[in-house]
Amino acid sequence: MLIRNSLKLTSLHDYYQRLLHGSQPVPSGLDMANTLKFFSQMLLSLLKEVHESPLEMVKSQKYDAERMALYPNLDYKQLYNALTQLIDVVSSIHIGLQAFGQALLQCLACLLPFLDHDLIDNVAYLTASSISVLPMELHQDIVNYLCYYILPFTITRKTEDGTENAASQSIAAVIMMIFQYSSNPAHHCQLLECLMALKPGVVKDILCVVAYGTAPARASAAKLLFYYWPSFNPNLFDRRAVLVKFANDLAPFVCQRDSCPNAGNAEAGKVCYDHRISITFATETPPPMYLCIECANEIHRAHPNQLFYDILHPMQQVSMICENKVSH
Ligand SMILES: [Zn+2]
Ligand SMILES: [Zn+2]
Incomplete structure (x- = not known):
């Protein structure tokens, strides 16, 4: 070997x-x-x-x-x-x-x-x-690899001395790259929503793109800053127009199991982090394995000790008002 x-x-x-x-x-x-x-x-x-x-x-x-x-x-x-x-x-x-x-x-x-x-x-x-x-045909793949296979295992990595790792520090540059070269706003949203789930201070990275990015990158970053953090300026632009545009372009991330009965058409809703299960059921795909509900249930029946976690779905709507009911 x-x-x-x-x-x-x-x-x-x-x-x-x-x-x-x-x-x-x-x-x-x-x-x-x-x-x-x-x-x-x-x-x-x-x-x-x-x-x-x-x-x-x-x-x-x-x-x-x-x-x-x-x-x-x-x-x-x-x-x-x-x-x-x-x-x-x-x-x-x-x-x-x-x-x-x-x-x-x-x-x-x-x-x-x-x-x-x-x-x-x-x-x-x-x-x-x-x-x-x-080429442009691979832009969705690049964003998917980042969101599903790379960012969850890199930017949250704990360093020995407890400082923020370099992957996390590179996030403003990652956002800049995707925003500059992908002209599809759905990719921008997908990346930011993934980052928001993984990194608490991601708004600082977006501000960094607004300040230092190239023209297309900063325009998109500014738009999304007000979209996801409406408190920055609630009246700046028509949020509904943006919503419709983004929702139409979102390509669902589908089940990765080789023999999925839905044959690549069912949206993935579960994730299994066990690398051996993953490589067994998705032989050419890096772990973790993302599955439709049907496949997750089926594999779970055969391997009842395996855990399957819910995955984040794209945000359908961002509320203009604070939704934290505990604080009021
Ligand atoms: Zn499936
Ligand atoms: Zn509040």
């Missing part, structure tokens, strides 16, 4: 060199996608062997050494660096760019629980920055 792994890393490096220098034959995105899928599959099969809870351990720096010791000693960091390099030369890929982009995002998410502290802190921004070079 070790030899095969380093061989394939050589091929990733070779792709990079040929794209960088434009040397023939220029690699096709489809070939590169297949190589990356090989790595994702390898990572998932390694993860499936682990009996402890790497997804739980990844949430705290304290367990990093213990977590890294769960896996065979392979070049995870080199793989991460190779992916980073490939993002730099994406603009030279002409055939199969979408397939490559999909495989790249999937591989990054699969790699997350194998990374050490410094790299974990970078994954959110690296993923967000891929939006500047990947």
